[in-house]
Structures are given as C-alpha cells and as structure tokens.
Amino acid sequence: MSIKVFDQTGPVSGQYRPETDALLSLSGVTKQYPGVLALADFDFDLRAGEVHVLFGENGAGKSTMISMIAGASRPSAGEIRLRGELVDFRSVQLARRAGVRAVFQEFSLVPELTVEENIFLGQEASRGPFLDKAELRQRARAILDHLGFDLKNDQPVAYLSRADQQMVEIAKAFVDDIAVLILDEPTASLTEKETDRLFALVDAAKKNGTGVIYITHRMAEIKRLGDRVTVLRDGRKIATLDAQDISEERLIELMTGRVIEQVFPNIGFAPAALMLEIENLTLAGGVVRDASIQVRAGEVVGIAGLVGCGKGEIGRAAFGLERVRAGRIRFKGRDTTGHSPSAMLKDGMFYLPSDRRNEGLVMARGGRENIALSSLDDNAFTRFGFLKRSAEAKITQKLAQDVELRPMDLERSVDQFSGGNQQKIVIAKALARKIDFFIFDEPTVGVDVGTRVAIYALIRDLCEAGAGILLISSDLPEILHLSHRAYVMYRGTIRSEIAQADLSQENLLSHFFERDAS
Amino acid sequence: MTELPLSRSLAASPRSSLARTAKLAFVRIGVLPVLLIIALVCFTAMSGNFLSTRNLMNVARQSSYLTIVSLGQMLALIAGGIDLSVGTTLAVTSVVSALAMVAALNAFPDMIWLAIVAGMVSGLLVGSIIGLINGAGVALLGVNPFMMTLGMTSVGFGIALYLTSGVPVYGMPEAFGAVLGFGTIATVPIPIYVTLLLVVLMYVLLNWTRLGRYIYAVGGNMKAARLSGINSRSTLLATYLMCSGLTTIAGLMLTARLSTGEANIGASMPLESIAACVIGGVGLSGGIGRVGGVVLGALFIGLVQNGMNLARIDSYLQMVVIGTILVVAVIADRLRTRFLAELHS
Numbered sequence: 001m002s003i004k005v006f007d008q009t010g011p012v013s014g015q016y017r018p019e020t021d022a023l024l025s026l027s028g029v030t031k032q033y034p035g036v037l038a039l040a041d042f043d044f045d046l047r048a049g050e051v052h053v054l055f056g057e058n059g060a061g062k063s064t065m066i067s068m069i070a071g072a073s074r075p076s077a078g079e080i081r082l083r084g085e086l087v088d089f090r091s092v093q094l095a096r097r098a099g100v101r102a103v104f105q106e107f108s109l110v111p112e113l114t115v116e117e118n119i120f121l122g123q124e125a126s127r128g129p130f131l132d133k134a135e136l137r138q139r140a141r142a143i144l145d146h147l148g149f150d151l152k153n154d155q156p157v158a159y160l161s162r163a164d165q166q167m168v169e170i171a172k173a174f175v176d177d178i179a180v181l182i183l184d185e186p187t188a189s190l191t192e193k194e195t196d197r198l199f200a201l202v203d204a205a206k207k208n209g210t211g212v213i214y215i216t217h218r219m220a221e222i223k224r225l226g227d228r229v230t231v232l233r234d235g236r237k238i239a240t241l242d243a244q245d246i247s248e249e250r251l252i253e254l255m256t257g258r259v260i261e262q263v264f265p266n267i268g269f270a271p272a273a274l275m276l277e278i279e280n281l282t283l284a285g286g287v288v289r290d291a292s293i294q295v296r297a298g299e300v301v302g303i304a305g306l307v308g309c310g311k312g313e314i315g316r317a318a319f320g321l322e323r324v325r326a327g328r329i330r331f332k333g334r335d336t337t338g339h340s341p342s343a344m345l346k347d348g349m350f351y352l353p354s355d356r357r358n359e360g361l362v363m364a365r366g367g368r369e370n371i372a373l374s375s376l377d378d379n380a381f382t383r384f385g386f387l388k389r390s391a392e393a394k395i396t397q398k399l400a401q402d403v404e405l406r407p408m409d410l411e412r413s414v415d416q417f418s419g420g421n422q423q424k425i426v427i428a429k430a431l432a433r434k435i436d437f438f439i440f441d442e443p444t445v446g447v448d449v450g451t452r453v454a455i456y457a458l459i460r461d462l463c464e465a466g467a468g469i470l471l472i473s474s475d476l477p478e479i480l481h482l483s484h485r486a487y488v489m490y491r492g493t494i495r496s497e498i499a500q501a502d503l504s505q506e507n508l509l510s511h512f513f514e515r516d517a518s
Numbered sequence: 519m520t521e522l523p524l525s526r527s528l529a530a531s532p533r534s535s536l537a538r539t540a541k542l543a544f545v546r547i548g549v550l551p552v553l554l555i556i557a558l559v560c561f562t563a564m565s566g567n568f569l570s571t572r573n574l575m576n577v578a579r580q581s582s583y584l585t586i587v588s589l590g591q592m593l594a595l596i597a598g599g600i601d602l603s604v605g606t607t608l609a610v611t612s613v614v615s616a617l618a619m620v621a622a623l624n625a626f627p628d629m630i631w632l633a634i635v636a637g638m639v640s641g642l643l644v645g646s647i648i649g650l651i652n653g654a655g656v657a658l659l660g661v662n663p664f665m666m667t668l669g670m671t672s673v674g675f676g677i678a679l680y681l682t683s684g685v686p687v688y689g690m691p692e693a694f695g696a697v698l699g700f701g702t703i704a705t706v707p708i709p710i711y712v713t714l715l716l717v718v719l720m721y722v723l724l725n726w727t728r729l730g731r732y733i734y735a736v737g738g739n740m741k742a743a744r745l746s747g748i749n750s751r752s753t754l755l756a757t758y759l760m761c762s763g764l765t766t767i768a769g770l771m772l773t774a775r776l777s778t779g780e781a782n783i784g785a786s787m788p789l790e791s792i793a794a795c796v797i798g799g800v801g802l803s804g805g806i807g808r809v810g811g812v813v814l815g816a817l818f819i820g821l822v823q824n825g826m827n828l829a830r831i832d833s834y835l836q837m838v839v840i841g842t843i844l845v846v847a848v849i850a851d852r853l854r855t856r857f858l859a860e861l862h863s
Binding site for chain 2: 319321340341342344345346351353358359360361362363364365369372373374376377382385386387389429
C-alpha cells in the first residue's frame with residue numbers, strides 16, 4: 001500500500017467520481033495520546049457540495065478530528081482519503097496545498113501584521129526574491145470585496161475587534177480554490193449581518209462543489225446550513241443524520257447520552273434590597289454613554305445587545321476595570337466609582353470575564369491554584385500571609401465537585417481542560433469566597449450544552465439564595481429565559497428596559513438595530 | 519452532566535511501547551537527570567578525584583553563589599520577567615561593601631566588626647536599590663523587563679568601575695573573609711549553610727505563602743491576576759526586590775571569599791543563572807518553576823565547571839560548553855512541552 005505524501009500538489013486519481021464518491025473520507029481513524037484515547041475508530045465521509053455539521057460536547061473529539069484533516073496532527077491509526085486517494089498530511093501547509101482549509105477558533109493571526117499580510121501569510125506572491133506587494137494588495141482587496149467584509153487591508157490586526165479578526169481568519173481560508181473547508185464555530189463573535197454574509201459564502205462554496213465541515217452548538221445554524229449532522233461523544237461517532245428532519249431535543253440527547261428535559265430553569269423571583277446602581281455612566285473612550293441600570297438582590301438582570309455595543313464594558317466598569325469619565329456606580333449603598341477590582345471583591349462582587357483564557361485563568365497553573373486565587377486574602381485560605389494548604393485542597397476539591405469538573409484533577413494545568421470545564425473552574429473560583437453579586441459576561445461562549453445547563457442551574461441557585469446577578473450575553477435565548485428584567489444596549493447607550501412579562505424575541509430584537517427616524 | 523471517563527488507554531502496540539515509555543519518562547522527569555548522569559559518568563571517567571567527598575564539597579561551595587543568584591533569577595522568570603542585571607548587582611555590592619569596609623576601618627581602626635557590619639549593610643542597601651529601580655521600572659512604568667534590566671546592567675557596571683577606577687579594592691578586615699568566605703562549621707563551609715537557609719526560605723515563599731502564589735499568578739496571566747484582586751504592581755516590585763536581595767547576599771559572600779571588591783566578579787552570572795533556571799525547568803514565559811529544579815540546575819553547572827577544571831579543559835572552551843548546554847536544555851524543554859501537549863490534547 002503506498003501512501004501519498006503531499007510534497008507537491010498531487011494529480012487527482014483517475015478512479016475518483018465526484019458524483020458518487022465521497023470527497024473526503026475517514027475510515028477507522030484513531031488518535032491515541034499516551035493514556036488518552038481522543039478519537040476511536042472513527043468513520044466519516046464528506047460529499048462534494050455538502051455542509052456536514054459536527055455536533056458534540058467539548059472534548060468529544062471534534063477538534064482532534066478536524067486537526068487531523070487539516071494537517072495539524074496525524075492519526076495513530078486509520079486512513080484519510082481525499083478524492084479517493086490515500087493522504088498523509090504531515091503539516092498544515094501540505095493540507096492547504098491539497099485544498100483543505102481550516103478556520104480554527106483559536107485565531108492563527110499575527111497581531112503586528114496588517115490584514116493583507118495575514119491573509120497571505122505563508123503563501124505570499126513574489127517576484128523573484130522580492131514580495132510582490134502591489135499584487136498582494138490587489139488580491140487581498142479582491143478577496144475582501146468578494147466576501148463583503150468591511151475591513152481596511154493595511155490595518156494591523158492587533159487593532160481590530162474580535163469579530164473583525166474572525167473575518168480576517170475567514171478571508172485567509174478563501175484565498176484560492178478550496179476542496180474542503182473546515183469552519184469551527186465561525187459565528188461565535190460575528191454580528192447578525194456578518195453571520196448572514198458568512199452563510200451566503202458557505203452557500204456559494206457549496207455550489208462550487210466544496211465540502212464544508214461545520215462545527216457549531218447552535219441549532220439555528222444547523223437548520224439554516226446543514227445537510228447532514230454527525231454527533232460525537234467521548235471520541236466516538238454516535239450517529240450521522242439528515243440535518244433537516246432532526247429536533248434539538250434529539251440531538252442533545254444523542255450528544256449527552258441522556259434526556260435533558262429543560263435547558264433553561266425557572267428562576268424564582270424575590271427581589272430584595274437594591275445592590276448595584278449605575279447612574280449616567282460614561283466611560284473614557286465613549287464605549288458606554290450615559291447608561292443607567294439597577295440590579296437588586298434576588299433577581300437576574302440581563303443586558304442584551306449586539307457584539308461591540310458596550311454591554312460587556314458596563315459589567316467591567318462595575319467591577320472597576322474601566323476608566324469612568326462621568327456618572328456614578330453605587331454598590332450596596334456605597335459609592336464605588338473608581339474602586340479597584342480587589343476592593344470590589346472584598347465588597348462581595350465577582351466578575352466572570354468573557355475571555356477566560358486571557359482574563360479568567362492562569363492557564364499554566366492547576367485548578368486548585370486558580371480556584372483559590374481570588375480568595376487568598378480570606379482567613380479560610382491563609383493566616384498571616386501563609387497558605388493553609390490542606391484547607392485549600394479541601395475547599396477547592398469540594399468546589400470542583402460542586403461544579404462537576406471533568407476530569408476531576410486539580411493539579412493538571414488548566415490549559416489541558418476543555419472550554420466548558422475551564423469555565424467551570426472560573427465559576428468555582430467565584431464560589432470560593434463570600435460573594436453575593438455576580439456579573440456573568442458571556443458565560444456560555446464556547447461551552448457545550450451539558451455545561452450550559454449546569455451554568456444555568458447554578459445561576460438559578462445563586463439567585464434563589466439571594467444573590468444579585470447581572471447577566472451580559474449575546475445569546476438571546478439566554479437573556480429571554482433567565483432574566484427577570486433586561487436592558488437592551490445599542491451603540492453604547494441603554495436603548496430600553498424590558499420587564500419579564502414583556503420579554504420576547506421580537507421585543508428584544510426590535511431594539512437591537514438602528515431605528516428609522518420617524 | 520454526562521459521566522466522561524477520565525482516561526482510557528488502548529493496549530500499546532509492542533513496537534512503539536518502548537519509545538512511548540521513554541517519552542513518558544522524559545516528560546515526567548525532564549532533561550536535568552539525563553544531563554546529570556551524563557556529566558557524572560564523563561567526569562568520573564576523566565578524573566579519579568572527581569567523586570571524592572572533598573571535591574564534591576568543593577563543588578557544593580563553589581555552586582552556592584550561583585545557586586543563590588539563580589533563586590533570585592527564578593523569581594524574576596516566574597513573575598514573567600527576567601533579570602539581566604544580576605551580574606552588576608553582584609559587582610556593585612562587592613565594590614560598595616569593600617569600599618565602605620575599608621573606609622570604616624580607616625576611621626575606626628579598632629572596631630573591626632563595626633567595619634564589617636557597615637560594609638555589609640551598605641552593600642545590601644545598594645544592591646537592593648538596583649532591585650528597587652528594576653522593580654519600579656517594570657511594575658510601575660511598565661518597561662519591558664529585558665530592556666529595564668539590560669539598561670541597569672550598564673548603569674551598575676559603570677558605577678562599579680567608576681568607584682574603583684577599575685582597580686580591585688583591597689584592605690578589608692581579614693575576619694570578614696575568614697568567616698563568610700573560608701569559615702566552616704563541622705567541616706561544612708559557611709556559604710553552604712547560608713545557601714541552604716535561603717533555599718528553604720524560597721521554597722516556603724513560593725509554596726506556602728500568599729505572595730509566592732501571587733508571583734506565579736502574575737507571571738502566568740497578569741490580567742487574570744488583576745481580575746482576581748491581586749495587586750500586580752506590588753507583587754512585581756517585591757519580586758525584583760527579592761531578586762536583587764538574594765543576588766546581594768551572594769555578592770557579599772563572594773567578596774569575602776575573594777577578599778577584594780571587584781567590578782568584574784559577576785560577568786558570567788546572568789548567563790549562568792538563566793541557564794540554571796532553564797535547565798531546572800523554569801519556563802521563560804512565566805508562571806512555571808520550582809525551587810528544587812533550580813537548585814539542581816545550579817549544582818549541575820557547578821559540577822560541569824568543576825569537572826572541566828579537573829580535566830584541565832581550557833577556560834575559554836568551558837564557555838563554549840556552558841553555552842551549548844544552555845541551548846541544548848532549551849531545545850530539550852521545547853520537545854518536552856510538545857510531548858506534554860500531545861499527552862493531554
């Protein structure tokens with residue numbers, strides 16, 4: 001058996017018939033890491049011109065699978081065929097030459113380089129030994145225009161928003177002919193409009209005969225784009241189904257291996273004393289202007305709005321992370337404008353950041369140290385600056401069990417946990433000290449359904465125990481089902497306040513976008 | 519929540535099981551034990567005296583200065599920084615303490631111990647000021663630690679040369695060298711006791727105190743540390759202060775050993791201390807490192823230098839060897855990180 005190594009663009013085998021044969025097929029693919037079986041005996045096929053959705057919890061093996069197809073890692077056993085030919089992608093470069101393109105969640109952009117430099121990174125046009133900059137610029141412009149992305153091609157990527165960076169990442173994949181396109185939760189940080197644009201692109205790619213592997217947790221996207229869905233659990237394939245005639249309940253059941261009756265819990269409403277009161281807040285830079293909100297003990301208050309509308313900054317400002325230009329922040333009746341995060345923590349407020357890798361966790365350290373980190377000034381954890389290590393081990397172990405951390409290993413560094421479990425560690429950290437006011441900033445981004453349900457149940461428990469909760473989210477259903485009251489933000493200002501009785505998708509959405517001046 | 523099995527393993531195929539075991543062992547223990555064994559075998563073969571008690575005690579004493587400086591360097595590295603100015607901190611300490619001692623002795627010729635204390639205090643003070651400046655630049659003004667400490671390297675070295683006109687300072691009380699440099703308790707040299715004490719202190723600091731935990735957190739993720747209510751500025755300031763404090767102690771003991779104040783004594787310290795840390799498993803991007811590893815790393819370098827001396831290897835060639843070991847250690851560490859990622863991803 002000869003294995004084709006893509007050291008150059010290989011000729012297409014004569015036996016491949018695009019009408020009937022799979023464009024890409026995996027058979028018996030296994031990925032074994034020492035001690036861990038990430039993917040077991042996995043069969044999969046992708047037809048030309050279809051969108052094949054991968055659905056599964058974090059850690060189910062989706063990332064392992066696409067990393068092998070994209071050449072980022074190699075299978076321990078089994079074979080991958082592209083157009084019927086056995087392939088062995090030893091690097092991302094080789095996979096790219098064969099027409100396999102991946103847009104990963106973790107951005108592969110160089111912040112200091114410009115948009116166009118990033119788009120062509122590793123495949124620069126050159127004239128002799130020199131870069132052909134004019135050619136690069138022209139082609140970058142053409143790609144961006146074709147995609148309909150509103151980006152300046154000479155701007156350094158570092159200055160772009162997360163959504164814009166995501167668009168550059170997508171543009172990178174569309175540089176030339178694509179046989180297989182892999183999209184890993186591409187809409188996580190896109191606005192509605194950009195999402196629509198991306199969907200149109202995926203449709204266009206389908207028409208050209210590109211096979212698309214699409215990872216998402218969102219049902220609406222499966223309905224909108226998907227042809228088939230493959231469900232993974234624990235590194236194994238559970239089923240491949242037709243995307244159009246499957247219900248969300250059935251998918252979740254397949255994914256988790258059990259029936260989840262209700263994703264969103266009913267949260268008891270017993271509003272008590274006013275806890276957080278923000279009056280006419282304006283931040284330096286004008287991301288938030290003249291915003292006022294109130295949160296009581298025993299209620300969940302949502303802030304909805306598009307990506308970049310300033311809703312996250314309100315939460316950050318309350319916790320002392322933003323520079324306040326005007327307005328007042330009062331917490332538990334005291335003026336806390338300009339207080340530091342450590343002062344706010346001592347007062348009983350905790351902010352769970354949306355970006356847990358960069359702001360939530362010390363990735364190189366273990367779960368125990370991370371969970372205890374914000375509570376080390378508490379007498380339960382230290383005495384005269386010395387750590388009580390056994391008490392710490394006991395408390396963090398208990399908290400990790402409460403949030404059902406998997407795997408239950410508090411010494412393993414947190415970058416070796418899945419996204420959902422990292423979020424659980426952040427939550428355990430919030431529970432490690434006496435906190436009665438929680439700010440959740442996008443608590444379920446990149447988190448699987450199982451963990452999502454656990455987080456929602458936790459929000460219910462905290463609220464019913466009398467804590468005040470500010471829930472900032474771009475996920476509409478989350479705001480709809482969990483909040484007792486919600487604010488909608490639009491371009492840095494509070495557009496409206498909606499009571500629970502009036503909370504509906506239409507009602508919320510009507511405040512999301514520009515209103516006609518009438 | 520679904521019950522996810524923690525880990526499952528397939529029966530390893532016999533062909534690759536040996537390689538996998540070697541890989542696993544390498545990931546678990548790191549590169550240092552391998553290097554130590556290679557060095558021990560080589561030098562024992564090259565020189566019969568190498569494994570004698572006397573020689574090993576000698577290695578321990580000679581390594582004690584580097585060990586102490588490396589402990590300081592380790593703090594800076596764990597906090598996500600680096601201290602390139604350890605060499606000049608050593609030099610400035612040496613020169614200033616020697617000058618102060620000589621001056622005090624001239625003023626009060628009968629009060630030898632007063633002169634010694636005055637010299638040590640002024641050395642400690644000046645060394646700590648360098649740390650304070652480093653810390654202030656890094657923590658308060660946000661200067662890149664590499665640039666900050668590189669700049670201070672020149673400043674410190676210049677001051678040390680200026681104060682002495684480049685000539686070693688003689689005339690320190692003999693008691694100073696006799697106790698701190700050549701003194702022994704129960705046949706074990708005093709520098710070894712001092713080093714042991716500092717090693718224990720650093721171990722306690724990093725593993726059993728809040729400040730230690732904060733140093734790891736600030737180095738591992740400054741933003742997350744801030745959001746956890748940690749004052750990253752004071753943590754960094756304390757880190758650089760402790761780093762220079764440790765270096766200063768090494769400087770005083772080295773001055774006592776040499777019985778002169780010299781501007782050139784720390785020239786190899788930045789490289790060697792960083793090498794000891796990296797070989798000992800301290801991460802260059804912060805947040806990772808253990809006291810035990812660093813001590814072994816420093817001892818290893820001392821062992822190699824001693825072995826090469828016994829084997830009469832030219833001192834210029836020794837520089838080549840040390841540099842090579844550093845690079846090899848870094849490469850091995852990269853490999854190890856990759857295997858580790860493979861293990862867990």
